[in-house]
Every structure is written in C-alpha cells, then in structure tokens.
Amino acid sequence: MNKRTEMIAGAVRIFDAEGFRGIGIDRLIAPSGVSTRTLYKHFGSRDGLVIAVLESRHRAFMDLLEGDDESADPVGLMFDTLGAWMQTHGSRGCMLLRARSEYASACEAIVSLVHQQKDEFRAEIARRVRVALGQDDVQLATQVWLLFEGATAAASVANASVIDDARDAALALLAHARERL
16 A cells, blocks of 8 residues: 555544544554655645545445446445445444535635535436436435435434435335336
C-alpha cells in the first residue's frame, strides 16, 4: 500500500469513529507514521485529506453497488448491500452526511463534494427504480432514497435490522407502483 492510500485508510478509521473537525493533524498522520509535510505533499491541506477520504468512501460503496447482480431485484439488493457494508464498516450513519454537517459553514469544497456524491447516488437509485419498474418514476426514486438514507441513519441508533424494514417498505412502494401501471 502506498503512503497516500495508507494515510487515507488511517484517516477513514479515525474520522468514522471520532468525527472530522475535532481531530488534529498529528492524530491523523499517526496511523501511517508520516510527517505533516508528507500529508501536505499528498493532499495540500487537512481539508484535502478530508476530501480524499470522502471520495474514497463514496467510491468504495458505489463500487459495491456496481458489483450487484440486479437481475432479480435491483432495489432490494441495494439495501442488502447496505446491510453487508454495515457488517464490515459498522453502523455510525453516513460518513458523507456527517462531514457535510461538520463542514456546513467551514469548507464549501467539502459541502459541494458531498452534494455531488449524493446526486450520483440518487441517480443510481433512480436507475435501479427504472430497471425494476420499466420506466422512470421520480417520486418513487426519491422515496426509496429517503428510506435508504433513513435506514443508514437509524441503524446508528437502533440496529441494522432497520435496513430490512426499509427494504421491505421500498419493495412495497415498488409493488404499489407496478399496480398503478
């Protein structure tokens, strides 16, 4: 693993467990054993490291979704992927939304990146709804997105079984939409 990747991996663990803004640079570089100068060389700034972490985290989840065999159930499978993700990474809510909250008035680049990532994710949900339904349904895609984001947040205070409940609700909405066709 190269130093840049190692720094991102260490920062992901720290940010995920402890949040973003209250973590000092020394704490961020400790897992990889690099100097502050190396951090700045690779990321330009502490915020640059945050951006790299968010890009890495988002891409990792989107790559998991791309690996889904959606032939039978593209919407339900997305919730199953979330459940598997949480088994591996824990259920502390969405790292992207937590970063957006912490940086809301401090760093427009981070806020903008999270909006871009969430737009990409919403487009993926809309695509899956289109595949499952055979046509676009913007309202249904928004409802599925809300269920997904809600389950992600709720799992952090309840348990991961809420993902199954959200999945069932999304599939019920999808079945209702099919009946209307």
